[in-house]
Amino acid sequence: GCDSGSEDSESGPIRIGLTVPLTGNYQALGTGDQQGAQIAVEQINADGGIDGRRIELVVKDDKTQPDQSVLAFNAHKNEGAVAVIGSSFSNSALAAIPLAERNSMPYISLAAADQQVDPVRKFAFQIPARSSTYAEQTLKYLQASKITKIALAHDTKSSYAVAGYEAVKEKAKDYGVTVVVDRAFDTGTQDFSAVFSPVRSSDAQAVFLWATGPPAVIATKQFAASGLTIPLVLTGAQATPLFTKPAGAAAEKVILSSAIGVIGPDLPDSDLKKAVDELATDYQKKYGTPPPQFAVDGYCGVIVLAEAIRKAGSTDGKKVQAALEELSLLTPNGRYRYTADDHSGLSTDNVAIATVTGGKFAPTPWMTQQLSTNLPK
Amino acid sequence: MSDFLGYLIAGAALGCTIALLASGFVVVHRVTGVVNFAQGMFPVVAGLAAGSLLSASWPHGVAEIGGVLLAGAVGLLVGLIAIGKPGTPPLASLVITFGLGFLGYAVEIVIWGDQPRGFDGLSGVLTIGGVRIQHQWLLVMAVAAATFAALGAFFGRTYLGKGLTACASNPYAARLAGIDVRRMGLYAFALAGLLGGVAGVLLTPLQSIAFDRDVALAVNGFAAAVLGGLDRPGAALAGGLLLGIGQTLFAGYVDGSFQTEVALGFMVLVMVVRATRQREAMAV
Amino acid sequence: MKRAWLVGAGFVVVTLTLPFVLDDTRLSIYVLMGLAVLAVTGISLLMGYAGQVSLGQAAFYAVGAYTAAIPAVHGWPPLVGLVAAPLVAAAAAALLGAVLLRLRGHYLAFATLALQLIILSVAAEIEFFGGAIGLQGIPQFGVGSVTLDDAQEYALLTWAAVAVVLLLTANIVASRPGRALRALARSEQAAAASGIPVTRYKVTVFALSAAFAGLAGGIYAFFLGYIAPGSFTIAMSVEWVVMAVFGGLGTRWGPVVGTVAVTLVVQVLNDLSTRPGAPSYAPTVLGYAAYAVLLIGVLLFMPAGVVPWLRGRWDRLRRSRGDGGSAPSQAPDWPEPATVTGR
Amino acid sequence: MTPVLRLDNLSRSFGGVFAVRDVSLAVPSGETRGLIGPNGAGKSTLFNLVAGLLRPDAGRVALEGDEVTRLPAHRRAAQGVAIVFQGARVFPGLTAVENVMVGAHTSARHGFLGAAIRSRRCRREEREIREAALAALERVGLAEWADVPAESLPLGQQRRAQLARALCARPRLLLLDEPAAGLRGAERAALAGVIDGLRGEGLTMMLVEHDVGFVSRLADRVTVLDLGAVIAEGTPDEVRRDPAVVAAYLGAPADPAAGSAAPGSAAPGSAAGGPAAPGAAAGGRAAQAAGAAAADGAGADSAREGDRDAGSA
């Protein structure tokens, strides 16, 4: 029809909304999300779309502000989007999720906060692994490395770090790890002597630090100069060049957990590696660098949603939601398995423990061994 | 005890960086009466530019100076737009500098991208009595000390410094006395750019720098500068030290999660107490 | 006097008609815009008339939002929360103001900014307030059996509140307390010598401006259904100041014009930059650069803000048409009070 | 009868330097008290202490017998103290009439709430204040400038606007700090007329002026300050003859050798003097009437009298 406003909802392109922070504090994340999502859409459309229907990605900027994400959600809804892939800023996602519930529109969140899926909200699904998943896999690694005493530090202003910290506190016992030093700092912290000084006079065998953004870089640099020789263990939020580039030499030898795709080049030949390469090649071609974590998340968001729509055979929100709850899909992030009580999808097997060598992420020996036995398929 | 000393020194070093960030506010406000919201842009520009120059294999030192000079030029540009047009009141200038901060974002992103960057500074650590302190921190302290000594002497002792101060004190009278108020304002902005640049190239090795770090840097600097009403370099240095040492001590002995808030709250308290003391009987 | 009434009536008619015209997306923007007008009106009163700067006004927006949301989440009638929102915000401001308003100028600006940071950090630590994750599941606003469940109704509520607040503000500014505020902004000593209790007036106007922000925050909480400390940023406080200056401080319509203009510019640029086919650098270039250029351009040519500039234009136009040349030569920054009678 | 103003051993120093030192004086009801002294003698400081804008280091201030030493400025204003500051201190941005209306602050009661809803009282009081303000402007001859932004008035007008503001407060004690500074010829005469009229109404005033002729004509008694302390007090004539006053303030009578410009006669209020100071209010009013008659209908504010300038012309 010539009336572009009222497309036939069963035959025209399928419209998917994407709300990401393209300006504001989380701009760097949102830009990555958007690039990854774009690649997924291009790939799917090149393969003939979903049941012959093209995907049309409508992008909105939430400016790292919750109320803008609500505006964006309403706009997506009015413009006929069938589902929304949402912000990597947790507060934005949390603001939009009630609307998704009210409108029965699936909301695929790119934010990490556990609270989005705990308790389970019918229409909200999470793409990144939860902080607790990262925490658990790291504890497994510590146990295997015979580390029993750790110093734990976290940024009290980052929900991601707080959630991870709490998970470590809760689960450490199960892995025979005790927290001998427990220090807090905040996002504005520029001097970490208050964290590292007590460690020096303790018998901790590793420092496990939960942070996002600049404080992680600063802490890593000061750790390198602190004279401490025990390992520094970081989290998935640092598994990105956003961390390694500014941290430079100080980042070498740091241990960190990451999405499994981050160690793509080191994966054994497998379906997973194929999935990772599929994204990496296109991304590299388009943007000249390997995909950062956020791009992988954005990419996974689209292919997860597309797969659910394909499975549902419909763009009806409720049907797609049902399909999502049955979904099992291998992606560069590993295998997503959503169920009615688990909207978070990724298990510890999908988390890699890597170390930084030459500015790149490589699996630790323990991880290499894990990969040979426990590779997500 | 060695912990305490460690916190104290670390706090002083941190305070010096904050004070360096504050100095630009002081210079611009003292001369033009404008609060320069774009001040945070200068360290960012200098840090990013120095990083680029270093990766273009300029030698250390030269690259940093290049970054600082660029920041000075940017400062001049900001001044030209913010106060260049005659009859722009300080409040309008303030909002203009706010806008320029945003414009800076766009330019920085186009040139350097939105990802954080860093480069290495002085390596090595000095150990005194069990306290470890990175050479880079020592450099920061030395530069801050020199900068503030120079600023204090410049504004307090030199004729030109007095003339600059007169511009904000009473622009009309300054003009009658033959002082070119606009030109002096531009000098001040350029100087603020240089000072911000110095802070930037010294800080970048210590933390990462990205286009949007400006807010955090500016808020810290503003907080320190405001202790002296944005006019007194000495007070800005004191403010920086107060903030830095307050933060590290609080983080060290009490709790690290509120260190910024506690330091800021403490500053407010200092100001309120001082204002209450100064207050005359009037208008209670 | 008559003209003021006409303009006011026109304003009410237009703003309360728009909700029936706009589509859902625009309505949401329209609601948020109205909420910002409320807060900016308070800032304009505080800065433009009383000469006090607040860079932490979003803190009172937050206080209002939490005050409205918490009782509602615990099953109280929403009306209780909405009525309490401005009151609690005002009370908080009065308490804090009694201490902080000893500070002037930049000191006050800094103190309010620090205050906002502190309040929000504390809120993020309190489990009862939902911590950093925030409060979810805030019910819709309603009175008795009537609930507001779409943007149109919130738009009506918000802009009705705007009309009321603008009227109250205009009235205050035009009479004794308003004059006293304008006087103390110029010289606290001279004002005190004229019998004005300076501190009490400053605290009162601070509380009043906080009440406006608190009311806006209350509506915001119900409208959005979700609030978190991260929703109330320093950037928001600063942007309100920008809006107030942009529109013209100390003018009756400045807050409206400034807020509407800035919001529209931001939204239009946002729309443009995320259009399909827009290059990937569009959001930054348009979102930052175009916004900045507009802001700078306008202030370079209208340094006193849009409304005074328009008034100047209008006066010149009238004069050149030859009617009414008795207006004072240099357009005063201050509105004529409603009680001024022509000579 | 209790004096309207009584100061006991009032002192105030700034950074160790005494601006006001141990000053005691009493101004009885209806008196106009002149206050003269060299620059920096402490006259303005004394006024600020009386108005409550500065707090004394020592001593007491009593208004009509009630001690007010610790009372803040706005409360003293409510008790009837009004001050015309030295220099032009109008509220910029407010029109002339609004400036004057500020002076009437204490005579109205409505506050924020009343104003917000434009209560009946608010409207009534606003009307009354405005009328009073216009009347005060009329009295100082500024009626036609009512709606002009005060800061764009020339200096002379600003000073008169300040006087109108003080008058609008209907004070019981009026402090005038160099009200005639910057006023010339006719304006000065008109101002003298206004002040004289206030005397006639029985208002208690204190008047600082460097134009000794002006003071002599209007003041019942004169207090002389030097270096913060009272060095003389008496009728204008007594004071002018006091050698201490001559030495510290007036200077010796004409010493033509000092310069080519015959500075002796240039010194305001020196030997040239003015007409004898009218001792009573009636005399003042008479002078005013005479001035009006001579004015040839030059307008509402034509009150004038034999000014020194006019006399010399």
Next chain:
Amino acid sequence: MLEVRELVVRYGTATALDGVDLDVAAGEMVALVGANGAGKSTLVNTLSGVVRPAAGRVRLDGRLAQVPEGRQLFASLTVDDNLRLGAWRNQRSRRDPARIYDLFPDLVRLRTQQAGSLSGGQQQMVAVGRALMADPDLLAVDELSLGLAPLVVRDLAAHLAELNRDRGLALLLIEQETTLAFDLCARAYVLEAGRVVAAGPSEELRASPTVAAAYLGGLG
């Protein structure tokens, strides 16, 4: 050395100066008298370029210094700094304010006090002193005796006369005290409502009843 021709200055619609002609020859002392609001300050402000004329021209050779209406000190700076800054365009050697302290001995003990906290008369001394520090060829004074004690005025007048005699200082003097103005200046202009209504030797003007009437009648 100063030549003002057909000067017109407007504030918005109001005309403050309406075709003013005025001359000051080198070394000449000229008084400018007129009622409040006649436009005297406006005229002086036009000379220093603070106010832009709508028409007419101002030609000035030599250095002008102005004592502005309202003193306009650098309130946050000390007395000493205020004085020194008056000599901004001077050689270094002429920046020593000793000569001003000789003229106003009262200021000596106030050297390091902030100018904003001075008494009114002390501020006026600083304002005059600061203008003199510029070593001007023409000094334009807006209200010379404002707030000054009689003794001080006498000394100041003598000093100006001396500067005029010894160094050829030209003076454009606005002064409330016409006696003083006419004594000091040989020539005078009378301004009324933005126009020059009389000009000539002081003695003539002093005696002229029409001038006195005009001057006194310029009220409101």
